[in-house]
Amino acid sequence: MKFRTHNAIRYTLEHLFRIACGRKVDLRNLQVVDGSVHLMIEDLHLAFRMCSDEDFDRLLKAKLPLDTVDAFDSHHKIPIINPDHRPLFRRENSRLFIEADIISLPFILLSSLDELLSTDKDAHDRVRYENSLMCKYGLSRIPLVDEYAFFLRRELEQLISVESRATQIIATHDIDETLRYPDFKSKLRALVGALRRGDNLKKIGREIVRSSRDHTLDPYYHGVVQLSDDAHAAGLQSVFFFPTARRGKHDRNLSIDNPVLQPLFERLRRNGAEIGIHPGYETFRDANEMRRQVRLLEKTLNDKITCSRQHYLRIDLSQTFDHLQACGIETDYTMGFAAEEGFRNGTSHPFHPYDFAADAPYRILCKPLTAMDVTLWQYKQYNRTEALASLQSLLATIRRVQGDFVVLWHNQYVIDNDWYAEVYRRFLGLA
Numbered sequence: 391m392k393f394r395t396h397n398a399i400r401y402t403l404e405h406l407f408r409i410a411c412g413r414k415v416d417l418r419n420l421q422v423v424d425g426s427v428h429l430m431i432e433d434l435h436l437a438f439r440m441c442s443d444e445d446f447d448r449l450l451k452a453k454l455p456l457d458t459v460d461a462f463d464s465h466h467k468i469p470i471i472n473p474d475h476r477p478l479f480r481r482e483n484s485r486l487f488i489e490a491d492i493i494s495l496p497f498i499l500l501s502s503l504d505e506l507l508s509t510d511k512d513a514h515d516r517v518r519y520e521n522s523l524m525c526k527y528g529l530s531r532i533p534l535v536d537e538y539a540f541f542l543r544r545e546l547e548q549l550i551s552v553e554s555r556a557t558q559i560i561a562t563h564d565i566d567e568t569l570r571y572p573d574f575k576s577k578l579r580a581l582v583g584a585l586r587r588g589d590n591l592k593k594i595g596r597e598i599v600r601s602s603r604d605h606t607l608d609p610y611y612h613g614v615v616q617l618s619d620d621a622h623a624a625g626l627q628s629v630f631f632f633p634t635a636r637r638g639k640h641d642r643n644l645s646i647d648n649p650v651l652q653p654l655f656e657r658l659r660r661n662g663a664e665i666g667i668h669p670g671y672e673t674f675r676d677a678n679e680m681r682r683q684v685r686l687l688e689k690t691l692n693d694k695i696t697c698s699r700q701h702y703l704r705i706d707l708s709q710t711f712d713h714l715q716a717c718g719i720e721t722d723y724t725m726g727f728a729a730e731e732g733f734r735n736g737t738s739h740p741f742h743p744y745d746f747a748a749d750a751p752y753r754i755l756c757k758p759l760t761a762m763d764v765t766l767w768q769y770k771q772y773n774r775t776e777a778l779a780s781l782q783s784l785l786a787t788i789r790r791v792q793g794d795f796v797v798l799w800h801n802q803y804v805i806d807n808d809w810y811a812e813v814y815r816r817f818l819g820l821a
């Protein structure tokens with residue numbers, strides 16, 4: 391039971407029961423006996439089966455065959471570890487036996503254990519989606535942990551009180567570049583680019599003239615305002631992540647003391663938006679640089695910063711959460727794959743990542759990223775109809791399990807952008 395320690399099992403079941411019951415359930419009486427897990431909730435004794443250590447190792451390599459069952463509401467089929475094909479639940483008086491293993495795979499997904507063990511990285515030093523269990527077991531569109539929790543809810547709601555939760559769409563925005571035309575060089579580059587491609591020269595020229603007269607008409611700046619106004623109009627919670635990194639190849643943000651920013655922050659706050667930090671490209675393994683950037687944003691806003699998303703979704707699971715926590719970050723929005731929309735950690739509910747060094751959950755809370763704009767056209771090569779259908783079907787899946795949909799849309803893809811009009815605004819019900 392190398393990875394499935396007592397703490398790890400309790401951590402997994404706490405998340406499952408929080409979703410199943412809609413509230414925190416005290417699991418301090420949990421015991422692990424001969425590879426089964428026993429706990430008492432009120433007068434009910436629950437006993438969970440778990441697969442053997444050999445099967446757990448095969449599971450980590452995606453070599454363990456899974457059984458398939460109907461979801462709690464028959465919405466779709468879901469995979470499960472149930473080698474003897476038994477009925478999932480068996481009741482005997484005040485005892486409830488859970489005959490399939492609903493702990494091992496949720497633990498791997500929530501803790502990202504498969505990703506931690508994956509050494510093959512992409513050009514940005516990120517775990518590759520195709521190496522994840524989510525990909526290998528075909529789980530990208532199935533919030534497997536939530537599905538198991540709703541199996542539990544179906545059994546428990548006759549016996550103990552459960553609470554429902556409303557799904558929220560959370561609109562989140564990484565403001566990598568606040569202005570498209572911050573200086574002479576950027577204007578020249580845009581003009582040369584348009585000339586070379588032989589298109590849009592007139593449009594770019596007009597944009598540059600307009601933006602030079604009035605920076606609020608710069609398309610990226612205007613994009614931030616539009617995103618915020620639209621989130622406000624749709625009644626959505628929204629978070630804008632601002633970078634404070636020093637400029638570099640991958641960090642192209644304005645200096646945080648640029649005078650165009652303060653009025654923008656005020657506008658966002660008037661709309662009820664939250665402002666978080668977008669830690670720069672190199673911060674995922676640099677605690678000091680992370681701290682410098684968070685403090686700089688706090689100084690600029692004269693406020694504490696408690697939420698964050700890593701630039702390029704770059705995260706080192708063995709250290710980045712430690713650094714974020716040390717800076718006072720309480721909520722992180724990084725956990726999604728750039729290459730695939732859906733459920734990187736098998737859940738659409740906020741969850742704590744797992745600290746394997748401490749054998750305990752982190753304090754920090756992850757709000758999992760469901761879908762990002764560039765994933766749709768760049769990685770998945772969808773057309774706009776397919777993209778909208780993908781977002782809508784994920785939302786329908788999430789509503790069943792009462793989770794949240796965190797969408798990431800960049801301010802660069804807003805003004806004069808068909809995807810913004812035909813995918814994003816339609817998804818929010820604004821068009």
Ligand SMILES: [Zn+2]
Nearest residue numbers: 564566701702
């Ligand atoms: Zn970014």
